[in-house]
Amino acid sequence: MEQQADTTKIGMWLFLVTEVLTFGGLFAGFGLMQSRYPQEFIEAHEHLQRPLGALNTVVLLVSSFTMVMAVLAARTNQSKKTVRYLIMTIACAFIFLGVKYFEYSHKFEEGLLPGSFYHTQATDTVKIINAAGQVVPSHGYATFFSFYFMMTGLHGIHILAGIGLLTWIAIRANRGEFSSAYYTPVDLVGLFWHLVDLIWIYLFPLYYLIS
Amino acid sequence: MSDANIHGNSHSGTHSQLDAAPSGHHEHAHDPKAEARVYIATLSGLLILTAITVGASYIQFGSSAANIVIALTIATIKAVLVSLFFMHLLHEKPVNAIIAIAGFLFLGIFLMFDFLDVGSRANVQPTNLHVPVAAAPVAPGVATPAADVRKE
Structure with missing residues (x-):
């Protein structure tokens, strides 16, 4: 059993590495575009609300804590505690998505959208002259929001997947399936959740x- | 239990070292309450670092590059805390840590060559392109002067 647990854990870590590399590619793209459009990226980021981002950071850190407590409870044969901590983790995930929904709808209303859907803002100062001789805002603004929606969107999909996994684990924990002898699913979902954090x-x- | 020992020793001939490592690598020996305290301390550290990084973002440290370096350094400290304590890498079998470190190492190589490449090129920015972009193509029939130019 112990060898099985060790092996599945190695597999999980290999999966986490592929996740890191997936997001790594997006981070690389973001970094390159930021070095190309530094002024535009700084202006565009002013449209994001720092307090909401900080709130979501705190929510996810707390959810990571409740997750690790759920793993500890499962390992020490406390099924009820495991379920309680998992429900708290799921609640944090929903708070995170709620804040994200609020942020996204705000961006939609203002026309802060990716690519060609981007609506020019009054604060956009960097202008270029296009092939037709018209003065238009730099592509940098739209590029920033393309990356913003791509990366936070992909991260949000991971949160949704995490909610599904946590619910599944909570149901199984509620049935009393986990104990100090076998709690691998709780452990591995925990690893996934910490990666999302x-x-x-x-x-x-x-x-x-x-800035 | 014997299975676990076979697995543990199959890596190399360093029997004594692996045997000396605690067999309860899942921290069974630890007191759950002490462990919970470690997690609470980790969470507190993470929250304090979040407060510091938000506070630092309101201060200008000379250049925007300096601000980014400070923010990413704090983020990396937070990531290390999460992986060591929440993801149990500190007490886990080393193979998991090796996989994690290898992943970040290759990500680092990837990012390094990306930025070396971009850093060694001319600074291509829209502001630099103003004149050539405006001068190059003349739109057909947009205005009379343009039409004149086209006739020539």
Whole structure:
């Protein structure tokens, strides 16, 4: 049993590495575009609300804590505690998505959208002259929001997947399926959840705090 | 239990070292309350670092590059705290840590060559392109002067 647990854990870590590399590619793209459009990225980031980003960071950090407490409870044969901590983790995930929904709808209303859907803002100062001789805002603004929605969107999909996994684990824990002898699913879902937190730890400063 | 020992020793001949490592690598020996205290301390550290990074973002440290370096350094400290304590890498079998470190190492190589490449090129920015972009193509029939130019 112990060898099985060790092996599944190695597999989980290999999966987490692929996740890191997936997001790593997006971070690389973000970094390159930021070095190309520094002024535009700084102006565009002013549209993101720092307090909301900080709130979501705190929510995810607390959810990571409740998750690790759920793993500890499962390992020490406390099924009820496990379920309680898992429900708290799921609640944090929903708070995170609620804040994100509020942020997204605000951006939609203002026309802060990716790519060609971007509506020019009054604060956009960097202008270029296009092939037709018209003065138009730089592509940098739309590029910033393309990356913003791509990366926070992909992260949000991970949160949704996490909610599904946590619910599944909570139902199984409620049936009393986990004990000190077998709690691998709780452990592995925990690892996934911490990775989602870890990605946000990098997303938050890069999007909300650059200046 | 014997299975676990076979697995543990199959990596290399360093029997004594692996045998000396505690077999209860899942921290069974630890007191759950002490462990919970470690997690609370980790959470407190993470929250304090979040407060510091938000506070630092309102201060200008000379250049925007300095601000980014400070923010990313704090983020990395937070990531290390999460992986060591919440993801149990500190007490886990080393193979998991090796996988994690290898992942970040290769990510680092990837990012390094990306930025070396971009850093070694001319600074291509829209502001630099103003004149050539405006001068190059003349739109057909937009205005009379343009039409004149086209006739020539």
